[in-house]
Amino acid sequence: MCGIVGYIGKRNSINIIFDGLKRLEYRGYDSAGVAVINDENEFNYYKKAGKVKELEKDFNGEILDGNIGIGHTRWATHGEPNDNNAHPHFDMNKHISVVHNGIIENFKTLKKKLTQEGYTFSTDTDTEVLANLIDFHCKTTHDFEKAVRYALTEVEGTYGLAMLCNTEPDKIIIARMGSPLMFGLGKDEIIVSSDAAAIIKHTKNVIYLEDGEMAILKRDGFQIKTINDVDIQREVQKIEYDLEQIEKGGFEHFMLKEICEQPDTIQNTYRGRINFETYDVKLGGLDSVREKLFNAKRIIITACGTAWHAGLVGEYMLEHYCRIPTEVEYASEFRYRNPIINKDDIVIVISQSGETADTRAAMKEAQRLGATVIGIVNAVGSTIAREVDCGTYIHAGPEIGVASTKAFTSQLMSLALITLMIGKHKGTIKEEEFKEIVDELKILPGKMKEIIGKMNEYKFVAEEFKDSLNFLYLGRGMNFPVALEGALKMKEISYIHAEGYPAAEMKHGPIALIDENMPVVFVAPKDDTYDKIVTNIEEIKARKGKIITISTDHDEEIKAYSDYTLSVPKTVDIFAPILNSIPLQFLSYYIASARGNNVDQPRNLAKSVTVE
Numbered sequence: 069m070c071g072i073v074g075y076i077g078k079r080n081s082i083n084i085i086f087d088g089l090k091r092l093e094y095r096g097y098d099s100a101g102v103a104v105i106n107d108e109n110e111f112n113y114y115k116k117a118g119k120v121k122e123l124e125k126d127f128n129g130e131i132l133d134g135n136i137g138i139g140h141t142r143w144a145t146h147g148e149p150n151d152n153n154a155h156p157h158f159d160m161n162k163h164i165s166v167v168h169n170g171i172i173e174n175f176k177t178l179k180k181k182l183t184q185e186g187y188t189f190s191t192d193t194d195t196e197v198l199a200n201l202i203d204f205h206c207k208t209t210h211d212f213e214k215a216v217r218y219a220l221t222e223v224e225g226t227y228g229l230a231m232l233c234n235t236e237p238d239k240i241i242i243a244r245m246g247s248p249l250m251f252g253l254g255k256d257e258i259i260v261s262s263d264a265a266a267i268i269k270h271t272k273n274v275i276y277l278e279d280g281e282m283a284i285l286k287r288d289g290f291q292i293k294t295i296n297d298v299d300i301q302r303e304v305q306k307i308e309y310d311l312e313q314i315e316k317g318g319f320e321h322f323m324l325k326e327i328c329e330q331p332d333t334i335q336n337t338y339r340g341r342i343n344f345e346t347y348d349v350k351l352g353g354l355d356s357v358r359e360k361l362f363n364a365k366r367i368i369i370t371a372c373g374t375a376w377h378a379g380l381v382g383e384y385m386l387e388h389y390c391r392i393p394t395e396v397e398y399a400s401e402f403r404y405r406n407p408i409i410n411k412d413d414i415v416i417v418i419s420q421s422g423e424t425a426d427t428r429a430a431m432k433e434a435q436r437l438g439a440t441v442i443g444i445v446n447a448v449g450s451t452i453a454r455e456v457d458c459g460t461y462i463h464a465g466p467e468i469g470v471a472s473t474k475a476f477t478s479q480l481m482s483l484a485l486i487t488l489m490i491g492k493h494k495g496t497i498k499e500e501e502f503k504e505i506v507d508e509l510k511i512l513p514g515k516m517k518e519i520i521g522k523m524n525e526y527k528f529v530a531e532e533f534k535d536s537l538n539f540l541y542l543g544r545g546m547n548f549p550v551a552l553e554g555a556l557k558m559k560e561i562s563y564i565h566a567e568g569y570p571a572a573e574m575k576h577g578p579i580a581l582i583d584e585n586m587p588v589v590f591v592a593p594k595d596d597t598y599d600k601i602v603t604n605i606e607e608i609k610a611r612k613g614k615i616i617t618i619s620t621d622h623d624e625e626i627k628a629y630s631d632y633t634l635s636v637p638k639t640v641d642i643f644a645p646i647l648n649s650i651p652l653q654f655l656s657y658y659i660a661s662a663r664g665n666n667v668d669q670p671r672n673l674a675k676s677v678t679v680e
């Protein structure tokens with residue numbers, strides 16, 4: 069939710085900032101802007117509604133010359149995404165420049181106070197209020213750092229901030245409360261960013277800022293402090309991935325690349341965690357809570373969006389294979405509904421980015437109530453990963469496409485591994501079945517490759533349905549959340565209205581929607597629910613709905629009921645959601661592409677939602 073980049077060093081900052089902003093654009097892309105301090109200690113800036121490349125096309129490199137600067141790509145919260153509301157923002161005297169990720173909740177009160185002091189405002193944003201507030205404190209302190217500190221003690225809300233002051237042009241000050249921020253240490257230069265993607269090209273040595281901290285960054289060094297002026301020592305960490313992992317590598321879109329990476333990413337999730345000789349599961353990150361997990365009377369899973377769908381599959385897994393009562397909560401609801409949690413409960417938080425504000429707040433609430441909180445996270449070193457009691461990384465690698473794909477299947481794999489670990493220990497998974505599941509793991513990536521190899525089939529079906537106005541997705545058991553996820557993918561990138569339901573729920577209402585124009589996607593593998601779902605398919609067929617089934621290879625029977633079948637290889641039940649999800653990802657991808665949509669950056673969305 070908004071990307072921040074800053075540069076201080078010997079090179080011209082502008083190209084570094086543009087390059088960084090493009091890499092962070094998945095965080096928000098309503099508008100973008102840059103500000104640099106030039107040799108005369110004046111601000112030169114340019115900001116504009118739209119994408120970074122629009123801004124770059126228009127800007128005049130010479131005017132923006134300077135080796136200290138900040139940039140921003142925005143996902144609007146306060147004020148519509150026009151040129152004026154784009155960041156950076158300035159105080160009315162053009163003395164301070166600020167880029168901001170987050171929300172200043174008491175900005176109206178602060179604005180009133182500053183107005184009484186004679187300040188005027190030219191935008192609708194909360195950020196401009198902060199710029200003026202810093203200027204206000206500069207007037208009395210004559211010290212940029214102190215002014216920032218005083219201003220931040222008055223601010224309520226969340227922020228990741230990078231700030232410049234043209235009377236102290238040798239520093240960038242950054243601060244963090246609730247919105248991620250880090251800086252990379254190069255040779256005689258420092259690069260600030262909301263995440264590692266904008267830094268990795270320049271250095272792999274990074275420092276993460278924690279909540280309540282600020283850092284004063286200069287060409288020759290840095291200082292970290294709390295907002296209350298207490299010095300902090302922090303270790304340098306290494307970014308764990310390479311530049312090529314965040315580039316498209318010849319694919320038309322990141323989403324397509326990420327769908328196709330899944331045979332590898334799934335292996336990265338289980339690599340080193342399964343012993344195929346001894347049939348053991350070891351999740352090192354969960355060592356400290358093994359006994360608690362084995363004795364758990366209740367597990368609560370909390371997450372948002374796609375990660376919440378993974379949690380729903382996890383509920384089926386943990387209840388079916390481990391016999392542990394499991395509940396799944398929307399993180400955004402969990403924190404506000406006074407949940408009944410006690411110290412024996414295990415709470416699992418799932419997050420690709422590790423930065424989702426609602427998920428983080430749910431985690432904190434669970435910790436406050438005394439539960440043990442386990443994270444299933446992708447982004448290494450992210451806020452949630454650092455703040456959970458313990459956890460397991462899914463190791464899917466950077467996911468850039470806004471629509472989550474490979475992270476989803478790796479989240480499912482992580483949940484399966486936890487299930488296997490508990491189920492084996494408790495004996496709720498019989499030895500023979502356990503071995504069958506583990507053996508299946510060895511051939512699962514090959515089966516995923518087979519599914520990916522059928523791109524032309526997905527394209528063909530996508531072409532048939534690209535002009536549909538609605539879609540229904542139906543599944544049963546563990547494949548009901550797969551249906552929900554299929555519908556979410558369709559909605560978010562194709563902008564076609566889509567809903568997921570448990571297949572048998574249709575007859576209780578939604579069946580009224582069925583006519584010859586309604587495509588209905590059934591997730592219908594050959595499992596225990598098969599006969600029931602065939603009956604549900606017949607009910608739709610009788611009402612002339614168009615039926616697309618995700619079926620099991622060689623299932624000839626289901627073809628008779630379906631208008632289109634997209635089949636996947638047979639697998640054990642616990643991995644079926646992983647295989648069944650892939651054709652649904654492709655279907656939404658090809659429909660969105662055929663409609664000419666920006667697949668990687670769908671309208672109104674951002675990759676990580678760091679505001680409530």
Ligand code: M6R
Nearest residue numbers: 373374375419420421424471472
């Ligand atoms: O980073 P997180 O996994 O915490 O994100 C949660 C949701 O915002 C995310 O899954 C969202 O629903 C995706 N756009 C789905 O494709």
